[in-house]
Amino acid sequence: MGNQVKTPPQADKHLLQIDRRHVWHPFTKVGAKDPIVIESGEGAVLRTDEGREILDCISSWWVNLYGHGHPHVANAIHAQALKLEQVIFAGFTHEPAALLSEQLADVLPGDLNRVFFSDNGSTSVEVALKMAAQFWQNQGQQRTRVMVFDGGYHGDTVGAMSVGVSSGFFDVWKKWLIDVDVMPFPETWAADPELEAKEAKALQRVDEFLEQHAEEIVAMIMEPLIQGASGMRMCRPEFLRALVERLRNHEIIVIFDEVMTGFGRTGQRFACQTADITPDIICLSKGLTGGFMPMSVTVASDRIYDAFETNDASSMFCHGHSYTANPLGCAAALASLDLLKSSETDHNWRRIEAAHRKGLQRLSEFPLATRQRIRGTIAAVNVAVDDTGYQSHVADQLKSFFWNPEGDRDSFLIRPLGNVIYLMPPYCMTDEQLDRAWQAIFEAFQLLAK
Numbered sequence: 001m002g003n004q005v006k007t008p009p010q011a012d013k014h015l016l017q018i019d020r021r022h023v024w025h026p027f028t029k030v031g032a033k034d035p036i037v038i039e040s041g042e043g044a045v046l047r048t049d050e051g052r053e054i055l056d057c058i059s060s061w062w063v064n065l066y067g068h069g070h071p072h073v074a075n076a077i078h079a080q081a082l083k084l085e086q087v088i089f090a091g092f093t094h095e096p097a098a099l100l101s102e103q104l105a106d107v108l109p110g111d112l113n114r115v116f117f118s119d120n121g122s123t124s125v126e127v128a129l130k131m132a133a134q135f136w137q138n139q140g141q142q143r144t145r146v147m148v149f150d151g152g153y154h155g156d157t158v159g160a161m162s163v164g165v166s167s168g169f170f171d172v173w174k175k176w177l178i179d180v181d182v183m184p185f186p187e188t189w190a191a192d193p194e195l196e197a198k199e200a201k202a203l204q205r206v207d208e209f210l211e212q213h214a215e216e217i218v219a220m221i222m223e224p225l226i227q228g229a230s231g232m233r234m235c236r237p238e239f240l241r242a243l244v245e246r247l248r249n250h251e252i253i254v255i256f257d258e259v260m261t262g263f264g265r266t267g268q269r270f271a272c273q274t275a276d277i278t279p280d281i282i283c284l285s286k287g288l289t290g291g292f293m294p295m296s297v298t299v300a301s302d303r304i305y306d307a308f309e310t311n312d313a314s315s316m317f318c319h320g321h322s323y324t325a326n327p328l329g330c331a332a333a334l335a336s337l338d339l340l341k342s343s344e345t346d347h348n349w350r351r352i353e354a355a356h357r358k359g360l361q362r363l364s365e366f367p368l369a370t371r372q373r374i375r376g377t378i379a380a381v382n383v384a385v386d387d388t389g390y391q392s393h394v395a396d397q398l399k400s401f402f403w404n405p406e407g408d409r410d411s412f413l414i415r416p417l418g419n420v421i422y423l424m425p426p427y428c429m430t431d432e433q434l435d436r437a438w439q440a441i442f443e444a445f446q447l448l449a450k
């Protein structure tokens with residue numbers, strides 16, 4: 001990776017001035033350092049306006065699955081744009097939406113057959129919660145309680161913030177949120193001696209809660225296997241199965257938020273398959289379009305959909321967005337599904353997991369590198385510091401080390417979640433690139449150990 005830095009052209013300096021004056025960036029302190037200007041991307045590499053190459057080790061906020069600028073997806077969007085770019089989706093349909101719905105129903109387990117479109121992960125969660133609440137209402141039941149897990153994150157809109165309240169990101173808006181019931185999450189890692197005790201404690205709490213409130217519960221929502229934003233916190237499939245068995249005994253709606261885990265992240269197409277569970281509702285976004293277009297789907301089982309099949313207008317699901325089922329998004333998602341189904345993708349998942357095992361193994365010499373964990377293409381390790389969590393002091397230090405503003409080493413887009421360093425690469429990342437990413441993490445620990 002040649003990092004020959006060229007003098008930034010005047011136009012790009014101008015660009016930063018404009019950005020500083022007019023752009024409000026997400027999850028960024030006002031007055032923070034200037035953002036990095038990205039001009040292009042190819043495969044796992046992003047290129048800055050200065051010609052610097054950055055290895056994208058987090059798939060650009062977990063969305064880019066098959067590499068930047070993948071021609072199969074890009075061409076599909078181009079062809080669709082020349083044919084039909086957008087049409088109202090209430091009372092109308094179109095080929096890419098119908099075909100995509102059919103294909104999603106085909107790749108998802110069980111009777112997850114009813115596809116509702118929206119634009120981003122947060123809205124896919126809002127839709128799931130509203131569907132679940134109205135499912136009961138349409139049958140004459142007013143249920144209000146929602147079961148969630150400690151540390152869960154589901155997006156930034158009001159309903160999504162409510163069910164993700166324990167992630168710690170939303171204290172400012174606490175008074176605005178709907179009440180939820182938070183269960184303990186049995187977070188685990190390699191050689192965790194307390195694993196079984198934590199799972200037993202969590203299940204006991206669930207049992208107690210169900211005994212008291214089963215008839216009031218709208219749904220249980222969780223990120224299956226991996227809680228992403230709160231620090232790549234992982235649990236075992238065995239725990240999920242024990243949990244869902246209990247919920248099934250009370251016919252409680254199971255919502256899996258697979259916005260992050262969907263489309264291969266956990267080493268199978270969906271985390272629910274890794275856990276051998278079919279939820280009643282699944283939320284998908286991020287990798288849905290391979291990282292090309294903002295789009296999401298909330299896919300419901302036939303049981304959920306059937307509760308809306310009535311002539312009574314008040315039973316209709318009153319939800320929709322201007323860009324619902326945008327044809328360009330659907331075309332990108334269809335092209336992405338082609339890539340998902342290819343044997344090369346499957347091979348890449350195994351290859352990346354093997355590289356992660358090797359990389360984490362190398363860190364075992366550092367006492368500071370704790371709680372090592374892998375699930376499919378995601379690997380994480382904690383830096384053992386006193387101030388853990390998103391605001392940990394090591395986060396900015398590490399981000400800057402990996403980005404390497406001096407440009408004398410390779411640059412990596414590795415963005416620690418507080419004191420948690422993780423890799424979630426696009427599936428096209430080569431062994432050589434993965435090796436370099438793990439070497440950078442090794443060097444970061446060398447530095448921290450000094």
Ligand SMILES: Cc1ncc(COP(=O)(O)O)c(C=O)c1O
Pocket residue numbers: 120121122123125153154155156223228229257258259260261285286
């Ligand atoms: C599990 C999960 N759900 C929902 C969301 C929200 O998605 P979006 O940022 O597209 O609104 C995210 C985003 O990181 C997520 O990880």
